[in-house]
Amino acid sequence: DQVEAMTMGDRICVLNYGKIMQVDTPLNLYHKPANKFVAGFIGSPAMNFVVGTLEKTENETVFTFGENKHIVLPKEMREKVKSHIGKKVTLGIRPENIGNSLTNPEGDKNNFINGNVNVVEYMGNEEFLHFSIDGNDFTSRIESRKSLGLAYGGTGSFYFNMEKAHFFDIDTEENITL
Numbered sequence: 001d002q003v004e005a006m007t008m009g010d011r012i013c014v015l016n017y018g019k020i021m022q023v024d025t026p027l028n029l030y031h032k033p034a035n036k037f038v039a040g041f042i043g044s045p046a047m048n049f050v051v052g053t054l055e056k057t058e059n060e061t062v063f064t065f066g067e068n069k070h071i072v073l074p075k076e077m078r079e080k081v082k083s084h085i086g087k088k089v090t091l092g093i094r095p096e097n098i099g100n101s102l103t104n105p106e107g108d109k110n111n112f113i114n115g116n117v118n119v120v121e122y123m124g125n126e127e128f129l130h131f132s133i134d135g136n137d138f139t140s141r142i143e144s145r146k147s148l149g150l151a152y153g154g155t156g157s158f159y160f161n162m163e164k165a166h167f168f169d170i171d172t173e174e175n176i177t178l
Contacts, residue, residue, distance in 0.1 A: 061078045090173075092165065
């Protein structure tokens with residue numbers, strides 16, 4: 001039981017078919033997953049994953065996916081991923097790290113991408129917005145009063161908080177942002 005392990009455990013061992021994936025504290029498993037398996041296993045709703053390419057421009061490093069959609073990486077992350085520039089990688093980002101203009105208090109003007117809302121799950125104090133961008137499915141977890149009234153069939157501008165994102169090697173699935 002993941003919830004019981006996360007709430008009661010001091011250290012947790014995550015296994016995949018008998019192979020140890022990571023042994024760590026509950027918070028480190030959640031915030032610093034060693035690989036894609038742990039990232040996808042821990043948390044509800046599950047982490048979003050999308051395959052794309054890391055590219056270097058004049059001043060920044062960007063992750064490109066879909067039909068030329070790109071997300072700018074923060075400066076602190078650029079050094080960690082530089083060996084994967086020009087290569088396919090998997091972006092992992094938790095639903096609570098995809099928001100909108102009301103959930104982006106820092107005022108970052110980058111990393112807003114329009115998506116088509118497919119499903120809205122009303123959970124009381126929060127909403128799970130299931131949306132797609134160029135055939136890639138995502139889930140966002142937003143406080144109900146900050147969802148800007150997004151509804152099924154609508155289009156919204158979604159903010160990707162890359163400070164909290166992870167990148168995974170496409171072959172080994174190891175987290176390259178640790």
